[in-house]
Amino acid sequence: MNKKILIVDDDPRNIFALKLTLKARGYQTESCTMAQEAISVLQNDNQFQAILMDMMMPEMDGYQAIKIIKDIPSLRNIPIIAVTAQAMPQDRQKCLDAGAQDYVTKPIDVDKLITSIEKLT
Template structure:
């Protein structure tokens, strides 16, 4: 597999989740950067045009993933940026809620790596 040119931004308030996901994706040849809160993630997105997809935790303090998606979608050059909702919320209706908020895809925790790789290949 050739290394994708676009970076993956992992946004999660739990650094253990960032570490595990980042390690897994890097072992598959992806380049990852991370943010531990949505405000920092939005700043990174505005500064780094090489980010090709966002893996966004939906349950974070201060600004949750739903609000973050709305703010990202309000930025003209980020309207079409692929955002994957990555969440432990796996009750009926949670996937639909994430997609209705503007996420392109929904990935439940614990993350199925094969499913995530398939999505990344589709969007990157």
């Protein structure tokens, strides 16, 4: 498979769980705990097949980060899956309006996440 996924989440426990889950399914992962760091990583390596973006982070939230990523021509085609504890219908739409291609809620349903990654990559 060899798909490379960037995980952006300010909670190391979430990163750990996602890395374990994705690695067990054959994905390569990298992670960042801050959105600005993720943008720098992406600018240096745009070979990611998808980005899992936590929407609620300090300093720069996922909404701002997605908009910045989508404004960078070399990055705009990388699918972004919003990951959030916000589960209201308007929250999903807000993520999509920001530029995410899909949306999963926490706690993450692994099957839904994998289906989303496979659909988008």
